[in-house]
Amino acid sequence: MENLNSELKKLIVTELHLDGTDPSGISDSAPLFGDGLGLDSLDALQLAVAIEDRFGVRINDESEGKKAFASVATLAAFIETRRPADKA
């Protein structure tokens, strides 16, 4: 799970163009939206697309996304429970 957390942090920084943000400085439990990393709804769409491309896991709607995107840790747990075997 730790490797997935690290991978997700790098993905967030790269896909959302968070120039100057060190992925290792993102806390596993810090909120991604609002306070914390300060992402917005447009970032959520971009991140959802990137996650589907990388892990084969689809975030179906905003309701599902709000739970998955609560933090890096919740996102990693969400992906782990849903990703196809060939993308493990």
Place this chain on the structure above:
Amino acid sequence: MKYAAQIDSLLPHRPPFRFVDELVEVSGERGEFCLCLAADDPRLLEGAMSPVLLVEALAQSAAAYQHSRITGESHRGLLASIDSARFFGAARGGERVQLLIRRDRSYGAFVRFSGTATQGPRPLAEAEFTVCYLSDTAVTDA
């Protein structure tokens, strides 16, 4: 004339700032539209339309597609981002440009589209972009 009236009902844009002239077909997640450029179209520069404006044409096509599927009185979409764009050639006066868009993903108020602009077999531009739909919109799968 009937095509202009149809597009008028789907888009608030009016000439010369409307870059879609005809709805050809809407089916599932895809829409096909066209832009008809007169030889003396005032938007042409030295006989050609900037490929960048084709991205606007694709965005307007996406808006027309979405509005053809929306019920309710109040809906308004704003182009939120252009996520990628590639340009291959300019459209010229007298040409009919085919605009193909596909609704890719949605998340909350945001919808991601991809689109291509072609003139016959000649690719002109392709783009991926995101539209934000303001509140008071009910989207149905028509």
